[in-house]
Amino acid sequence: QVQLTESGGGLVQPGGSLRLSCVAVESGWSYSRYTMGWFRQAPGKDRTFVAAVESGGRTLYADSVKGRFTISGDNAKKMVYLQMNDLKPDDTGVYYCVKDFNFRRGSNPGSYEHWGQGTQVTVSS
Numbered sequence: 001q002v003q004l005t006e007s008g009g010g011l012v013q014p015g016g017s018l019r020l021s022c023v024a025v026e027s028g029w030s031y032s033r034y035t036m037g038w039f040r041q042a043p044g045k046d047r048t049f050v051a052a053v054e055s056g057g058r059t060l061y062a063d064s065v066k067g068r069f070t071i072s073g074d075n076a077k078k079m080v081y082l083q084m085n086d087l088k089p090d091d092t093g094v095y096y097c098v099k100d101f102n103f104r105r106g107s108n109p110g111s112y113e114h115w116g117q118g119t120q121v122t123v124s125s
Contacts, residue, residue, distance in 0.1 A: 001027045002114040004097045009119030016123070017085045022097030022116060024078040035105040036073055036080040037112070040121070042093040049107035050095070053080060062107065064090075087123045094118040 008020040020038065037052030037060075051071040052060045059071055070083040080097065098112035105111040 002099055004099060004114055004116035006095065006097045006116045006119040009095060009121045011122045011124065012087055013125050014088055014123055016087050017083070018087065018121060020082040020084070020095055020097075020119060020121075022080045024099055024114075026078065031101045032075075033103065034099060034101045035103060035112075036097070036099045037071065037105070038080075038082050039096045039098060039109055039112075040091075040093040041096070041118075042090075045093075047096065047109050049109070051082060052098075052105060052107075054103050056103070058103070060106070084121075087121075089123050092121060092123050095121050 003025045004022055006022045012018050033055055035052050035054045038050040039047045040050050041047040049062050051069055053071045053073045055075055068086045073080045096118045097116035099114040100112045
């Protein structure tokens, strides 16, 4: 069983920065091979992929956040971080942490087995 808990959301002005964190608490077997990442959901819209990082270090980003967001992971702490810079109103939404015990999960939300409850990010002046 895997429980994901996000933190770090909030209200920020356009052009500002936020750092999201997610910790995984796991029971049973511990696997060294995994992918952790972030999706977001704006009001009235589907969940969309933001970024992912594999335990081997490979990263993947949505085109809309490349150059502004940086994802990183700490394998020992079972944590993933999302540094978000130059935030825009379109970045507003609930950000969900995800985890799956495989590589090459890509941007399809159906490829990720475990989801957190989400943290709200609002970009507004």
